[in-house]
Amino acid sequence: MDGVMKCLSVWMALGMLVPVSGGPALVPLPAMVEELPGDGYVLGAGTVVAAAGEAVEEAEALAGRLRGVTGHALPVAGEGAGVMLRLEPGLQELLGAEGYLLEAGPGGVRIEAAGRAGLFYGGQTLLQLLPAQVYGGKRVDGVEWRVPAVRIEDRPRFGWRGFMLDESRQFFGVEHVKRLLDAMAVHKLNRFHWHLTDDEGWRVEIKAYPKLTSVGAWRGSECALPNPREEKHKRYGGFYTQEQLREVVAYAKERHIEIMPEVDLPGHSLAIVTAYPEFLPEGAGGGVSAQGFRANALSPAKEEVYRFVETVFGELSAVFPFEYIHIGGDEVNHNAWKDCPQIKALMERERIANLHEVQVYFTQRLEKIFAARGKRIFGWNEVLDERLDRGTGILSWTGTAPGYQAARMGFPVVMAPGAHCYYDMIYPGAQGEPKSHWWAGPVSAARTYEFDPMAAGGNLPKEAKERILGVHAALWTEFVEPWKGDVLELPTYASHADYKTWPRLAALAEVGWTPQARRDYDDFERRLGLGSLGRLQQLGVHFRIPVPTATVKDGRIRVRLPFPGADVRYTLDGSVPGADSARVEGPVVLAGGDPAKFRARTFFGGRGSTMLAGAEPEGAANWHPELLGKGDGLVDFDVSAELNAPGIWRAVFRFVKGAHAVEVSGVELWINDALVARDAHAGRAGSAHRDNTWRLVVPAVPPGAKVVLRARLKGDGGNDSHGAIVLVKSGRLEPAARVECRIGGYQRSTAEKAADWDDGTFLWLADHPKAGDVVTWTFAEGVEPTSVAVETGERGGTKDQAVGALLEVTSDGRSWRSVGAFQYGKAQGGLPAGTRITGLRIRFTENQSTWVIVQDPVLR
């Protein structure tokens, strides 16, 4: 170690000291910010908050906050010098209901708006212009409360800027929700969608149906409701009383946030039917829901179900004043209905053709119940149907296509596509991330940021465009539990929820608020790092600290800080960096060191981020908009310097920035004008890093040869795309192999996908394997690995892992020996050097309770 350290030095590069520029660190970025000359205004003992009429309440709220932290009296009065809030209905056309004007100079700060919401958001901007301690909630002395001289003209792009929290899978309680609302208000988000019921728990007091909470709010081995989560036997639960709900509604109202409660029906209802089994359909039914539950759908053929709905929503309508209530409607296991005689009779009576239409009937009945109470409903996009009332809202989560379709059909729409807006998905790019979902791909803050809800709406008629109300993110909480990994610890449920929510939600706030033409991710990162993070810190929010990235070229590692001035610490021996490890000040020089052992973390406010493990080779070539705009899309990249040895190489297309992903339909390698290798599959490189790798088996490379990588590239929806092509020589053995199993693969995840040596694909067994079942790889020629490993389950997640299975090898195809048992989905073991094997297999020793995903083996 010492020896290595001696060869290392840290370079100060002037280029690293990026000048901090670009104006105040406001998030979301206002529509127009003009920096004015002069020093601005300093809040002091003599400052008066001037307001009249309806502006007084907003002025009181703002002054109240400022008094607490500054210690100044800040009286609210009809007139006086300092901060002025003024309502001017004539500004409605210019600013809409939520826009405002703010001007700060030596004489004071003036905020004007057409309505109270506008004054509130002007006030939020004022707070963001002050030092972050303004959010700490306690008095701080010795701070100069200076507002820089600016003129801001601002109004949101969308009227609906929302966030959903799932409190069924985990229960967080009033304090957490209030803090969330605080942080949302800071970011000018105005809709809180409260997912209060699901299979795993019912979380609201309903006076007419007390068992919903006495039975349905608790799970565990002693409870009627099973606990499918990590700690299976634990008694877990909780619920909100109506009094608590009212308290939260009032709290949200002060922050101009409307709350849309959700009771998820008719699927996702295990908690309900565990308390009231009489709402289940008759007959055996069948199938399981998306999350693996049986018998969790209410019967649409029972009148008592509608009485239940009417009563429950009657009580909730009295608590939640917002015009919309969300009724769920997602992922209904229709199979559970198909053998019910009453449902069959209903279908006959109402001339209903199929089970989807049974759900339409159910939704229509709900529409009527709500209309009678002056309320409207929102549903997940599965409810979409021609027959529904055009007042019903559609929350588009499986993508944006259902949203556009719904808007065309005349429904109000909110966009929440999982691939950009689901914060239960894993954060990409770092080691030590807590357990997460994966099905919609990794979701970074950048992935949220690049989302434009109108991007594909260009050819919608004007009225349809106007029906797209805005955007929404969601945190589903199946995996949001206390977590301790090798890099990171999230000690509580709430800290884990915060971690998954922020800063992605700050990126969403900007998607919803800022004019599309003003949005720029690099600038957002700057304002996030220098603005939002400090504010969230003061609010006590346990956000994720952004992680640096790094590339290596000619023995020099170049670190890209996640925001200007970030405190990034590193090690070169593979150990986890701490707050006192060496600090990145410039390119780190690695003389003879191993870039794979480079580790880096960002530190902020006494906490460390997850970890960058290894520096990537710098791109051998790059793509950019001009290249994409050219000719037939066939592009040649000279990679002679980088690709210089035979072996298995991977060309990884790394998206760097821009509004569009690039579609790559096949990659070829030409050496001295002869085609030597090809991977013809079609894939794409966007910020989600999936299916963006092409594999090339390269024979000899003569010295001095001209090596050309040829790819067919097309921008997806436009040419604003920048990226690097990274060439990596595989350190693995990747022998040709035949994969066999009694159970076939599911859809496109067939057996051969487990030996195509493409990390983006896998074998997905189409049935639950039984004890004794095997998945066997037979190699065309023997190989001599020193280690073998097989991973099951989705990458980065825990879905469909093998539980109770062994990994075995053979040298003759007849006798097998075990090298390891599967634990957390993975099995691995070492082999004595020189051991020749001809095959590998997974042998299940127990019946599996899920389908099993089998990834390509890793042989080294």
Ligand code: TNX
């Ligand atoms: C799908 S999104 C669900 C949720 C899960 C989520 C996990 C939706 C309407 N339903 O029940 O928690 O996926 O990502």
